[in-house]
Amino acid sequence: MAQKAQSEELSKDARQPMSKNILITGVSQGLGLAIARAVLAEGCTVSGVSRRLSGHYAALQEKHGSRARFHAFDLSRTDDIKTELFDKFLPLETPLHGLVNNAAVAYDDLVSNLDGARLRALFEVNVFAPMVITKQAIRSMLLHRVAGSLVHISSVSVHTGYKGLAMYASTKGALEAFSKNTAREWGERGIRSNCVVAGFMETAMSGTLTPAQKEKIYQRTALKRATAPGSVAAAVCYLLGEGAASVTGQNLVVDSGTI
Amino acid sequence: MSSSLLAVVNEVRTNKGQPSVEALASSLRWREDLGFESLDLAELTVRIEEKFGVDVFADGIVTTVGEVVRKIEKAGRT
Ligand SMILES: NC(=O)c1ccc[n+]([C@@H]2O[C@H](COP(=O)([O-])OP(=O)(O)OC[C@H]3O[C@@H](n4cnc5c(N)ncnc54)[C@H](OP(=O)(O)O)[C@@H]3O)[C@@H](O)[C@H]2O)c1
Numbered sequence: 001m002a003q004k005a006q007s008e009e010l011s012k013d014a015r016q017p018m019s020k021n022i023l024i025t026g027v028s029q030g031l032g033l034a035i036a037r038a039v040l041a042e043g044c045t046v047s048g049v050s051r052r053l054s055g056h057y058a059a060l061q062e063k064h065g066s067r068a069r070f071h072a073f074d075l076s077r078t079d080d081i082k083t084e085l086f087d088k089f090l091p092l093e094t095p096l097h098g099l100v101n102n103a104a105v106a107y108d109d110l111v112s113n114l115d116g117a118r119l120r121a122l123f124e125v126n127v128f129a130p131m132v133i134t135k136q137a138i139r140s141m142l143l144h145r146v147a148g149s150l151v152h153i154s155s156v157s158v159h160t161g162y163k164g165l166a167m168y169a170s171t172k173g174a175l176e177a178f179s180k181n182t183a184r185e186w187g188e189r190g191i192r193s194n195c196v197v198a199g200f201m202e203t204a205m206s207g208t209l210t211p212a213q214k215e216k217i218y219q220r221t222a223l224k225r226a227t228a229p230g231s232v233a234a235a236v237c238y239l240l241g242e243g244a245a246s247v248t249g250q251n252l253v254v255d256s257g258t259i
Numbered sequence: 260m261s262s263s264l265l266a267v268v269n270e271v272r273t274n275k276g277q278p279s280v281e282a283l284a285s286s287l288r289w290r291e292d293l294g295f296e297s298l299d300l301a302e303l304t305v306r307i308e309e310k311f312g313v314d315v316f317a318d319g320i321v322t323t324v325g326e327v328v329r330k331i332e333k334a335g336r337t
Contacts, residue, residue: 092309139305145274189298 020044021096022240023137025075025129026103028054030203031153034229035100038237040064047090049073050103075103075129076121086136095144098240099137101130101152101175106205108164119167126171131178134193138186147190149240152179153232154195156255160220176251183249192248194239199227199255222257264328267306271299285325293324307331 022039026032027048033056036046040060047069048057061068071089075081090096104126107118134150141148154176157169176195183193200206200217209217218225232254238244239252261283269279277294289295295303304316307327313334315327 092305139301139308142302143305143309186298 020098020240021047021094022098022100023047023049023090023096023133024100024102025049025133027057027070028052029056030205031198031201031229031232032100032102033057033060034233035102035236036060036068038230038233039100039240040068042237042241044098044240045069047071047096049075049085049089051075076124078124078128078132081129081132082136085133086140090136090140092140092143094140095146096137096140096148097146098149099133099151100236100240101133101150103129104153104171104205106208107167108208109167110164111166114167122167123171123174126168127174127178130175134178134182138182138191141191142189148192149244150179150182150191150193151236151239152176152193152195153236154197154251156197156199156253156258159197159253160258162217179251180249187248192239192244194244194248195251196232196235196239197251197253197255198232199253199258201227201229201232203229218256220258221255222259225256227254227256261328263310264307264324264331267303267310268293270306271295271303274302275299283324285323285328287324288322289324290322 022044024032024036024039024046027036027046028050032050033054036048036057037060039046045067049071051072051074053070053072057068057070061070069089071085073085077084105122107122130152137148137150140146152175154172155169157165158173158176161169179193179195186193199221200214206214214226235252235254239247265280265283268283272279272293280293287293289300300316304314308314311331311334313331315321315330321327
């Protein structure tokens with residue numbers, strides 16, 4: 001009973017915009033780090049997850065103290081997400097107001113070389129983990145009666161098509177369909193679900209591309225340049241916030257204007 | 260146990276603007292007799308999990324109050 005009263009107090013307090021608790025996956029580097037930085041700057045608490053604690057995220061912890069939480073977890077262990085990620089880091093009594101499914105891995109190869117084991121590993125991290133995390137996030141939102149926001153990071157490759165990205169793009173297409181249907185299912189409880197469809201960014205994930213390949217990709221955009229992680233992060237913040245209260249089931253494209 | 264299950268049931272009913280029930284007979288059906296729809300049952304599942312530490316809908320469809328009570332008792336959290 002005492003625990004219940006305490007969690008109610010916590011949820012009341014956490015419902016204030018200043019102390020919203022946002023789970024972000026893949027915070028060690030790249031886009032996830034940029035999103036964590038932007039969400040912290042808005043005054044929210046970030047519950048960050050990746051396999052390792054990077055120096056960059058540790059610097060955020062130094063700056064923001066207890067608002068920058070971290071839990072090391074390998075998202076390919078999808079069967080352990082409830083016991084090892086949620087029960088230990090975000091137990092049911094801790095209210096959750098937003099989720100950003102950002103962590104993902106790349107798989108660049110021709111379809112004719114498709115390898116079954118690699119494909120399964122790809123779907124484990126890029127599709128199954130975000131789905132299971134969404135399940136747990138919705139359960140938390142139901143318990144605390146939080147009208148939360150779910151944001152999934154997709155990729156322009158779903159809509160444009162690039163040589164070598166068929167397997168990777170299909171994981172993001174799955175995520176977009178999952179988001180749309182989640183929005184429909186949970187809308188009456190005020191829970192929103194949207195995707196941010198990112199264009200090519202200069203992160204580790206695209207690091208294997210040659211300058212010539214990158215240039216070719218940028219020439220296929222209106223702005224003729226890479227997508228800025230900060231711009232994608234700002235779109236995520238918008239979808240997490242009250243300004244997007246009437247936005248659900250959408251794909252917000254942030255990609256330098258792919259043409 | 261049945262009084263705390265009753266409290267959980269009434270919490271969900273109150274949240275959806277329905278009057279509280281005074282007692283829970285084992286034979287009551289969640290949907291037909293208590294008016295719970297699928298999302299209400301999802302909320303009920305989470306509230307039961309928080310209170311009794313058991314996911315009562317995890318392994319199949321549950322129709323009556325008695326079935327939930329048995330699952331909670333089986334998990335030893337009475
Ligand atoms: N880069 C692009 O051009 C581009 C374009 C469109 C969309 N996107 C999408 O944007 C998102 C972020 O990508 P990025 O470019 O920032 O990639 P990145 O630099 O490779 O970062 C990926 C992040 O995910 C984490 N991660 C990977 N595997 C994990 C696992 N098994 N368990 C836990 N964490 C894991 C990594 O942390 P650890 O290694 O520490 O675990 C890292 O923090 C992804 O969803 C990606 O698909 C990227």
